[in-house]
Every structure is written in C-alpha cells, then in structure tokens.
Amino acid sequence: MANPDELGLIQMKEQIQMLGSSTEKYGDPTLERFLIAKSKDPKKAAKMFVEWQQWRKSFVPLGFIPxxxxxxxxxxxxxxxxxxxxxxxxxxxxxxxxxxxxxxxxxxxxxxxxxxxxxxxxxxxxxxxxxxxxxxxxxxxxxxxxxxxxxxxxxxxxxxxxxxxxxxxxxxxxxxxxxxxxxxxxxxxxxxxxxxxxxxxxxxxxxxxxxxxxxxxxxxxxxxxxxxxxxxxxxxxxxxxxxx
Known part of the structure; x- marks a missing residue:
C-alpha cells in the first residue's frame, strides 16, 4: 500500500493528465515542491504545475532568459x-x-x-x-x-x-x-x-x-x-x- 506522500504524487499525476498535460520530463522531487506549496492537495498542486508549465512555455520560450x-x-x-x-x-x-x-x-x-x-x-x-x-x-x-x-x-x-x-x-x-x-x-x-x-x-x-x-x-x-x-x-x- 502506498504511503500518503506516494499516494499524493500518484493522484497529482492523474490530475495533471486530466488537465491535458504530462509529467514525463519531471521527476518526483519537482512535483513534490508543488504538493508542499499547496498543502499536499493533489488537485491544487496539479493545477499549479500545469499553469507553471504554460507560463514557462510562453514567458521563457528558450528555457532561460539570456x-x-x-x-x-x-x-x-x-x-x-x-x-x-x-x-x-x-x-x-x-x-x-x-x-x-x-x-x-x-x-x-x-x-x-x-x-x-x-x-x-x-x-x-x-x-x-x-x-x-x-x-x-x-x-x-x-x-x-x-x-x-x-x-x-x-x-x-x-x-x-x-x-x-x-x-x-x-x-x-x-x-x-x-x-x-x-x-x-x-x-x-x-x-x-x-x-x-x-x-x-x-x-x-x-x-x-x-x-x-x-x-x-x-x-x-x-x-x-x-x-x-x-x-x-x-x-x-x-x-x-x-x-x-
């Protein structure tokens, strides 16, 4: 049986997929930061993560600011x-x-x-x-x-x-x-x-x-x-x- 932290990550990944995005490029330590920031709420953490992805794509298209x-x-x-x-x-x-x-x-x-x-x-x-x-x-x-x-x-x-x-x-x-x-x-x-x-x-x-x-x-x-x-x-x- 998964512990609460592992379960939270699993649920967060599911929510991210439901929002039409992916966690393929990111390891658990990255996702955990969003979970902590949203008090371990997988749904809120997933929303924040997807918004972050969209923001990076539009505001930092090169992956960095030269x-x-x-x-x-x-x-x-x-x-x-x-x-x-x-x-x-x-x-x-x-x-x-x-x-x-x-x-x-x-x-x-x-x-x-x-x-x-x-x-x-x-x-x-x-x-x-x-x-x-x-x-x-x-x-x-x-x-x-x-x-x-x-x-x-x-x-x-x-x-x-x-x-x-x-x-x-x-x-x-x-x-x-x-x-x-x-x-x-x-x-x-x-x-x-x-x-x-x-x-x-x-x-x-x-x-x-x-x-x-x-x-x-x-x-x-x-x-x-x-x-x-x-x-x-x-x-x-x-x-x-x-x-x-």
Whole structure:
C-alpha cells in the first residue's frame, strides 16, 4: 500500500493528465515542491504545475532568459552569486539594494527576476539536477535610500517566486536595515503569502546576526559581511541550464 506522500504524487499525476498535460520530463522531487506549496492537495498542486508549465512555455520560450534581454539591469551590477554552498547546502545570492534604480519596464524586470532565480537555482546543482534545489537570498540594505525604493518591482519579484518557483527559496535575509524601511515593508507584506513570509528574516540584532552567519557560513559570506568570499556579479557566473 502506498504511503500518503506516494499516494499524493500518484493522484497529482492523474490530475495533471486530466488537465491535458504530462509529467514525463519531471521527476518526483519537482512535483513534490508543488504538493508542499499547496498543502499536499493533489488537485491544487496539479493545477499549479500545469499553469507553471504554460507560463514557462510562453514567458521563457528558450528555457532561460539570456543576458541580452536584461542588459539594463545587469549593468547595475547589484546581483551577485556567492561561490560555494551555504552550510544548509544551498546556493547563495546577494543583492546590493543601494544600486537599484526604480524600474520603468515591468515586463523586462520580470524577465530579470526569472534570470536571477534560474541562475541562482542552477548554481546550486551538484552533478545532475534533482528538481528540488533551493537558494538563499541576502538583501543588503546598507546603502538603500528613498531613490532606490521600488515597491512595485519587489512585489513583482515576490509574486513570480510564489506563483512559479514553489519551494525554491530556502531563506531571504534582510540585513543592514535602514530606519525608514519598516514603512516600506508594511506596503509589501500584504502581497507575501504566509509560507513565504516565514522564510524571510530581518537581521536587526546580534542574536539574529549570529544565526544568519551560522546558517550561511563564513566561507560563503563575502568579505563585506565579515566572510572570506568575493562577490561575483551574476553575469560573470557560468551555470548549467535548468531542465524546466
């Protein structure tokens, strides 16, 4: 007799077929992410999976977003992939929020978000892609000023993450938080689902800083944050292409 998790996968696959799609290219770890995101409900997970497939086909027809399509964002050089994996075994991305300029072309920014997420996930692949790789994101707000604040772009990035990258984010750390950011955060939080909100940690005291350093690891953290690693712009990092 199948256990509850196996039964959930079987039912999800049946539902996906009923919706006119297929799971042929995907292993169970990929499907399990959608099940977890939908509280183990096979019908809801199947619907989310099929919508994800359709979205990837239309929004990411090449299977990836090439640098040439997001050059204005890459020129800011504010997104980095850190060498090595965290102590928890995940790839680590870092964002220097003070170098961000408010976005005018929202569709291009959405492409940039996909570019970042895909590269972050791919940088954590060890050998062959499994399908359940996660990434950690560190958002450094040290040099953030009002002119860099872009709530619309932040919300767009969060919504893409919630809708199309279920269970890909391991943790989001907000560090060096300026005093005015709390008012900005109040505008953003209503758009963040509870499950994702629970993965966001504001590092604002010594205890939280210690936890942050322990979870990521000194060897992976950049020198700017007291670690031993160097910051590498995302465009300078070569990674394997995801199968999705």
């Amino acid at each position: 640098d040439s399509e997001v050059l204005p964002q890459l020129e800011c050089k504010n997104i980095f992939i850190l060498k090595g994996l965290s102590k928890t075994g995940h790839a680590v991305l870092m964002v220097d929020s003070g170098k961000h300029s408010p976005v005018k072309d929202q569709n291009q920014f959405k492409k940039f978000a996909v570019h970042i997420y895909d590269k972050g996930i791919a940088s954590g692949i060890k050998g062959k892609e499994i399908g359940n790789e996660k990434f950690i994101e560190i958002m450094d707000l040290k040099t953030l000023s009002y002119k860099n604040v872009d709530t619309r772009a932040f919300i767009s990035g969060i919504q893409i993450l919630q809708n199309y990258y279920p269970e890909r984010l391991a943790k989001l750390y907000l560090i060096n938080i300026p005093w005015f950011f709390k008012s900005v955060w109040k505008l953003i939080t209503p758009f963040i689902e509870k499950e994702l909100l629970n993965k966001i940690m504001m590092v604002s005291n010594e205890k939280e800083k210690k936890q942050f350093i322990e979870e990521v690891g000194i060897e992976v953290l950049p020198m700017e944050l007291g670690g031993n690693a160097k910051l590498v712009p995302i465009q300078d990092v070569q990674v394997p292409q995801l199968e999705c």
